[in-house]
Amino acid sequence: MKKFFKYLGIILLLLIGIVLFRTFTFRSKQIATSEAKNLNLNNSCVLHLQKAIRFKTISYDDAALMDSSAFIGFQQFLVQTYPLTFAQLSLERVNKLGLILHWKGKSAKAKPIILMAHQDVVPAEEATLNKWDVAPFSGAIKNNMIYGRGAIDDKGSLIAILESVELLLKQGFIPETDIYLVFGHDEEASGLKGAKQMAQLFKDRKISPAFVLDEGGIITEYKVPGLTKTASVVGIAEKGYQTLNLKINIPGSHSSMPEKETAIDEMAKAVVKLKENPFPVEFGTTVQNFLDYVGPEMPFVTKMAMANRWLFNPIIANTYSKTAAGNATIRTSMATTLFNAGVKENIIPGEAQATVNFRTQPGTTQKEVIAYVKKVIADDRIQITPKGEGNEPKQVANVDDDSFQYLQKTISTIKKGMIVAPYLALGASDGRYFGELTSQVFRFIPFPDPEGFHGVNERIKIEDFKKGIGFYYELIKNYEAK
Structure with a gap:
C-alpha cells in the first residue's frame, strides 16, 4: 500500500509539473502595436450613414417582394455622396443591383484584396415596431447613437469603407495593389443573385485575391468566456447552414373530445426533445486556434486550463455551454424558428409543422443532421424534409499566413492592449462564396458589441462608427502587396 501511494504521489507530481510547464510556456500570440491616431472626421460621415439607413433596401426570402427602386435610390445616393470613388474606380453591376468597384493599384502582378459589405437589410417585424425607440428606418440619433436597420448589419461597414476610400482619394493615395469593393444586394436572402454570382465572375477571370474581408467577427468586451480584456474575434471559417421542415399528421377532432395524442402535442414533444438533446461538443481546428490565441491572455487558472x-x-466545454455564443462555438446549434398548427380555437388540428434551423460545425453534412434529428425524435410519424441544400462551407483561413497577421496588426491599432483572435463565425456571410478563390477569407467588422441587429433598436455609437472608418483607412493605406 505504501508503494502504491508513493507511485501515486510521483505520478501526481509529474502531472502537476507537466501542467505548470505547459502553462508557463503558453505564450501570447498578440502583436505589439501602438494605437492609431483618430482621423479628423467631421459629422458628414454620420449624416451619410443616417441617409443610407433611410433607404428600405429590404431582402425577403420571396424575391418578388423586393423593392428594386429602394436599391436604385440607395445606389444613386452613393454615387452622389462619394463622387471621387465612383469617378476613379471602375464600376460593374451584377444582376442589376450587385456592385463591384475596382480600384487599380501600382502593381498589376501583386494579388488584389477584396473588401465586402452588403446593401440589403432584414425587415423590421411589424409586431415589434412599438418597441423601437425610434422608427427603424429613420436613421435618427439618440444618446450619441445612430439607430436603424443596417446601422450594424451591414450599411455601417459599407459606408465606413466608402468614407475611407473617398478620403484616401482626396489625399491622392494610390494603393499598392488592386482593391475590389464588393457590395451584394441579397445577403439576407442567401446571396444567390449577388455575392455568389460575383464570386463566379472573379473565378471566371482567374482573379485570386491575397485575402477577402467581409462582415462577421466583432470587437467585444464581454462575450469571450473567462477573458477580462477587450477582444476582436476574426472569423477564419464559418458554420454551415441547414434547415429542416418537420411535419406530422394525426386525425383532428373537436376540442371537447381530445384524443390522447394530437398533432400539436407530438410535434411539441419532438421540439422539446431536440432542445434537451443538443449536438455533442466539438473542439475542431478553428476552435483550437481560437483557444490558442485567447488562452495566454486569461487569468492564471483559466490560462492553465x-x-x-x-x-x-x-x-x-461546461464553461462555454453556459452562454449562447459560447455554446454555439463548440457544437452544432439548432433552433426552432417556425411552428404552425391549427385554424380555430375549438378544432384540434390534424397537422402540425415545425421548422428547425441548424448552424453546423465544419464538416457536418446535411445527412448527418437528418440522422441525428431522427435519432433524437424517435418518432417515425414525423416527416423530416430538408429545406434546400443548405451549405457546408469548407474554407478555413491559415492564421500563419501574412494576410492574417496583417489584419491582426491593423485591428490591434484600434485600441491599445486589445486581443485579436481567430474564431469560428456563427452566422453565414457572403464571404463564403469566395472560398474557392482563396482560403484567406476573413469575417470582421470593426464595431464593438453590436446592439439590436436582426432585432429591436439596431444601433451604433457615433464614436465607434468613426473608428470603423479609421480601421478601413489604415487597412488600405498600410497594406504592402506581396
Missing part, C-alpha cells in the same frame, strides 16, 4: 486542454476539456 487552456494550456492543458487534453486534461481540462470537459471544464472548458
Whole structure:
C-alpha cells in the first residue's frame, strides 16, 4: 500500500509539473502595436450613414417582394455622396443591383484584396415596431447613437469603407495593389443573385485575391468566456447552414373530445426533445486556434486550463455551454424558428409543422443532421424534409499566413492592449462564396458589441462608427502587396 501511494504521489507530481510547464510556456500570440491616431472626421460621415439607413433596401426570402427602386435610390445616393470613388474606380453591376468597384493599384502582378459589405437589410417585424425607440428606418440619433436597420448589419461597414476610400482619394493615395469593393444586394436572402454570382465572375477571370474581408467577427468586451480584456474575434471559417421542415399528421377532432395524442402535442414533444438533446461538443481546428490565441491572455487558472486542454476539456466545454455564443462555438446549434398548427380555437388540428434551423460545425453534412434529428425524435410519424441544400462551407483561413497577421496588426491599432483572435463565425456571410478563390477569407467588422441587429433598436455609437472608418483607412493605406 505504501508503494502504491508513493507511485501515486510521483505520478501526481509529474502531472502537476507537466501542467505548470505547459502553462508557463503558453505564450501570447498578440502583436505589439501602438494605437492609431483618430482621423479628423467631421459629422458628414454620420449624416451619410443616417441617409443610407433611410433607404428600405429590404431582402425577403420571396424575391418578388423586393423593392428594386429602394436599391436604385440607395445606389444613386452613393454615387452622389462619394463622387471621387465612383469617378476613379471602375464600376460593374451584377444582376442589376450587385456592385463591384475596382480600384487599380501600382502593381498589376501583386494579388488584389477584396473588401465586402452588403446593401440589403432584414425587415423590421411589424409586431415589434412599438418597441423601437425610434422608427427603424429613420436613421435618427439618440444618446450619441445612430439607430436603424443596417446601422450594424451591414450599411455601417459599407459606408465606413466608402468614407475611407473617398478620403484616401482626396489625399491622392494610390494603393499598392488592386482593391475590389464588393457590395451584394441579397445577403439576407442567401446571396444567390449577388455575392455568389460575383464570386463566379472573379473565378471566371482567374482573379485570386491575397485575402477577402467581409462582415462577421466583432470587437467585444464581454462575450469571450473567462477573458477580462477587450477582444476582436476574426472569423477564419464559418458554420454551415441547414434547415429542416418537420411535419406530422394525426386525425383532428373537436376540442371537447381530445384524443390522447394530437398533432400539436407530438410535434411539441419532438421540439422539446431536440432542445434537451443538443449536438455533442466539438473542439475542431478553428476552435483550437481560437483557444490558442485567447488562452495566454486569461487569468492564471483559466490560462492553465487552456494550456492543458487534453486534461481540462470537459471544464472548458461546461464553461462555454453556459452562454449562447459560447455554446454555439463548440457544437452544432439548432433552433426552432417556425411552428404552425391549427385554424380555430375549438378544432384540434390534424397537422402540425415545425421548422428547425441548424448552424453546423465544419464538416457536418446535411445527412448527418437528418440522422441525428431522427435519432433524437424517435418518432417515425414525423416527416423530416430538408429545406434546400443548405451549405457546408469548407474554407478555413491559415492564421500563419501574412494576410492574417496583417489584419491582426491593423485591428490591434484600434485600441491599445486589445486581443485579436481567430474564431469560428456563427452566422453565414457572403464571404463564403469566395472560398474557392482563396482560403484567406476573413469575417470582421470593426464595431464593438453590436446592439439590436436582426432585432429591436439596431444601433451604433457615433464614436465607434468613426473608428470603423479609421480601421478601413489604415487597412488600405498600410497594406504592402506581396
